[in-house]
Amino acid sequence: MKRVRSRGPFFLWEMVMAFWAMLALSAGLTTSQAQAQAPVQSQAPASTVAPSQVEDVEVVARMRAAQVRERVDAFIETNMAPAPGRPLARWNKPVCVATAYLSPQYAQAVIDRVASRIIEAGGDVAGPGCKADVMIVGSENGAESAKTLVQSDPRGFRPSRSATDRGSAALRRFQEGEVPVRWWHVSLPVNIDTGELAVHLDGEDYPTNTVRDASRLRTNVRDDLARIVIIVDFSKTANIRMSALSDYVAFVALAQVNPDGDTSGQDTILNLFANPENITELSQWDRDYLAGLYKAVPNRPNVRQQARGIAEEVIRQRNGR
Known part of the structure; x- marks a missing residue:
């Protein structure tokens, strides 16, 4: 079979670099300032310690691991939004962070903060x-x-038309409403060995990929984040700390967050606008989840198996602390 050459998952940037330059002239936007101590139990002599005590410790450890798995499952189900039918995507290349319509003093601070969170997560x-x-x-x-x-x-x-984003209805919602921060992710399925596209892009040749080591646990395709646009409406963020806002943006830049997710009762930066007085930065849970996402095997066949891998990485991190 004749091999069809692909221009690579990031060729889109060659097409739209002129668009970014034109943006400053066409958008007509203005910039504003971003602004009980546990009870002590007596111990029995060594000769009277019941053998079941070790078994109790093992049961507790297993319960804690099970709780972490349940928490990861719930967090992904309620707050993450990959392209329909695709696993979660992440960055698998060095990420270039840029800003538009931010004053220089805020622009560099935001870029530095987001970059530091990318590195902290393992990117x-x-x-x-x-x-x-x-x-x-x-x-x-x-x-x-x-x-x-x-x-x-x-x-x-x-x-x-499929596999790269959340669809036309979600894109319409991206352009509507009065939210303080909105975002749009574009991801690309690529061959894990070559980095070549594994999805047909409109107006492009169909890619050809050789299936290798196909199994129920792994595939030869992973999903890479390719482009993210994040719009911060500073008219709605006056009461938000800049460090917290930058961490919120960083989380969205690292993971496919669902803008319609339900974060109630969860310890996460995603609750920033519901509780701005008490949230100042990424929570420990946020850090654990992002590190798990970036350490887990990327080419799982579905989100369910991917969640298991992320949970195992979170458990390893917590056991290491």
């Missing part, structure tokens, strides 16, 4: 002069900014 960041992978856009009208961006580059937001 990597690109050097100066890189092409933007994560674009953080400041605005005083988030919905209008989103509409301008989508109209200027519709194919950049939906490069394929």
